[in-house]
Amino acid sequence: MTVATTLFKGTSFLRAKRDTLLAIKKAKGSITSVKKSSSSLLAQTAKELSELRGRPLFYPALLSGIGNGALVELLDGSVKYDFITGIGTHFFGHSDLDLIGVALEAASQNVAMQGNLQSGPELKDFFFFLLKMAGAPLKYGWLATSGTDANETALKIIRHKKTPAYKIIAFKNCFHGRTLIMADLTDQDAYRKGLHRYHDAYYVPFFDSNDPTSIEKSEIALKDLLVQHKSEIGGFVFELIQGEGGFNPAPSEFFKRLMTICKEANIAVWVDEIQTAGRTGELFAFQKLGLQNYVDIVTVGKMLQNCATLYTEAYNPQAGLLAGTFAGTTVSLAVGKRILERLKEEKFFGKNGKIAQIEKWVLSGLKNLQKEVGEETISHIGVLGTMVSFQFRKGELEETKKLILTLFEEGVMTFYCGRGPYKVRFLLPGGVITQKEFEKALTLVKKTMQRME
Ligand SMILES: Cc1ncc(COP(=O)(O)O)c(C=O)c1O
Numbered sequence: 001m002t003v004a005t006t007l008f009k010g011t012s013f014l015r016a017k018r019d020t021l022l023a024i025k026k027a028k029g030s031i032t033s034v035k036k037s038s039s040s041l042l043a044q045t046a047k048e049l050s051e052l053r054g055r056p057l058f059y060p061a062l063l064s065g066i067g068n069g070a071l072v073e074l075l076d077g078s079v080k081y082d083f084i085t086g087i088g089t090h091f092f093g094h095s096d097l098d099l100i101g102v103a104l105e106a107a108s109q110n111v112a113m114q115g116n117l118q119s120g121p122e123l124k125d126f127f128f129f130l131l132k133m134a135g136a137p138l139k140y141g142w143l144a145t146s147g148t149d150a151n152e153t154a155l156k157i158i159r160h161k162k163t164p165a166y167k168i169i170a171f172k173n174c175f176h177g178r179t180l181i182m183a184d185l186t187d188q189d190a191y192r193k194g195l196h197r198y199h200d201a202y203y204v205p206f207f208d209s210n211d212p213t214s215i216e217k218s219e220i221a222l223k224d225l226l227v228q229h230k231s232e233i234g235g236f237v238f239e240l241i242q243g244e245g246g247f248n249p250a251p252s253e254f255f256k257r258l259m260t261i262c263k264e265a266n267i268a269v270w271v272d273e274i275q276t277a278g279r280t281g282e283l284f285a286f287q288k289l290g291l292q293n294y295v296d297i298v299t300v301g302k303m304l305q306n307c308a309t310l311y312t313e314a315y316n317p318q319a320g321l322l323a324g325t326f327a328g329t330t331v332s333l334a335v336g337k338r339i340l341e342r343l344k345e346e347k348f349f350g351k352n353g354k355i356a357q358i359e360k361w362v363l364s365g366l367k368n369l370q371k372e373v374g375e376e377t378i379s380h381i382g383v384l385g386t387m388v389s390f391q392f393r394k395g396e397l398e399e400t401k402k403l404i405l406t407l408f409e410e411g412v413m414t415f416y417c418g419r420g421p422y423k424v425r426f427l428l429p430g431g432v433i434t435q436k437e438f439e440k441a442l443t444l445v446k447k448t449m450q451r452m453e
Contacts, residue, residue, distance in 0.1 A: 169225060246417050
């Protein structure tokens with residue numbers, strides 16, 4: 001029995017934890033609906049933060065530290081539906097007592113950040129669950145400090161294995177993060193303005209549901225690249241549902257055909273699941289699409305509370321390639337592991353899982369709203385598990401942003417995606433949201449649209 005076990009399993013610690021959770025339970029019980037506030041604290045703090053950042057916040061989403069499921073309280077005491085969850089991080093919503101209980105114990109330990117030289121069992125437990133749920137052929141994992149950093153690790157291990165080949169094929173309109181190399185790889189000029197271009201990527205068109213020859217076109221583009229540049233190319237990075245690019249999906253057949261070509265050419269299949277992990281009806285979109293036999297490297301982040309690169313035996317790099325002072329925080333590792341357990345235990349995945357059910361009622365709710373406001377107002381709806389988007393009018397950026405900002409005032413936090421047409425996007429707190437709450441929030445969406453007429 002260690003001193004730590006005696007402490008964390010001991011009566012005084014458990015009583016303090018229970019009392020804290022009871023206090024939070026009582027407090028969160030008072031958060032039951034959207035609420036406005038006349039306090040200037042939020043605007044003032046947002047202004048101060050904006051000055052420190054050198055740019056304004058998109059909207060003042062400064063959290064007070066408490067919420068209740070899909071509802072969250074902001075610094076000024078106002079309460080809003082959180083339908084964007086920090087761009088996909090709080091799947092179980094706000095003030096989930098089970099996760100806070102895990103966090104409390106983790107936060108009481110003597111280190112905030114675990115390191116690669118010294119860590120606790122949380123690091124092992126997180127990877128044990130993640131790799132078990134990922135399944136063969138993924139065998140190893142390496143933690144990163146951001147999704148972008150996980151992608152850097154993926155690129156590094158591909159280059160290490162495939163040297164001297166160093167280039168990557170990516171999809172047009174892709175997003176993979178903001179380090180110098182990932183900004184260069186990301187197919188969005190606005191994110192690499194003024195930066196040195198490495199030109200380390202070649203692009204293949206993503207699936208286009210309006211073009212019956214789309215799969216063939218992408219296949220031909222890939223084959224052409226391999227004919228012309230085979231010796232330079234180390235891998236292909238796949239975003240299975242384009243996230244920032246507009247929540248664009250593609251059928252399994254599309255990916256299978258491209259991945260088969262990659263396999264035949266012996267280039268790495270790297271799947272970026274930073275936004276999709278946990279959201280599409282299986283833990284990984286590659287599992288939902290039946291691509292298990294193709295993947296070599298997978299990157300994750302966001303709702304798992306930790307970012308990581310997973311890879312097969314063949315891609316495990318030599319010692320010395322991967323290192324760094326910090327691994328992850330004790331709290332994020334412990335909570336991340338618990339989230340993985342709950343996703344499985346509480347049956348979120350599978351054809352009849354909770355995510356599949358949410359998808360159905362979200363789609364029908366949005367279609368009903370579309371009937372009420374007209375197809376001119378909601379011109380497109382896309383629902384992929386808990387990744388939800390719709391196009392407002394013609395999908396112009398300024399109008400879309402205005403809708404989102406007005407919606408924020410009305411009490412629903414959302415964001416946008418796409419590159420023209422732009423879309424309103426939700427990354428729903430699928431772990432807690434109910435159909436009733438979703439429909440209530442849609443009445444606010446309707447009201448906002450009417451305000452904008
Ligand atoms: C597909 C994808 N890759 C990479 C990233 C970058 O992750 P992070 O913002 O954690 O660096 C994101 C973030 O939105 C993403 O959606």
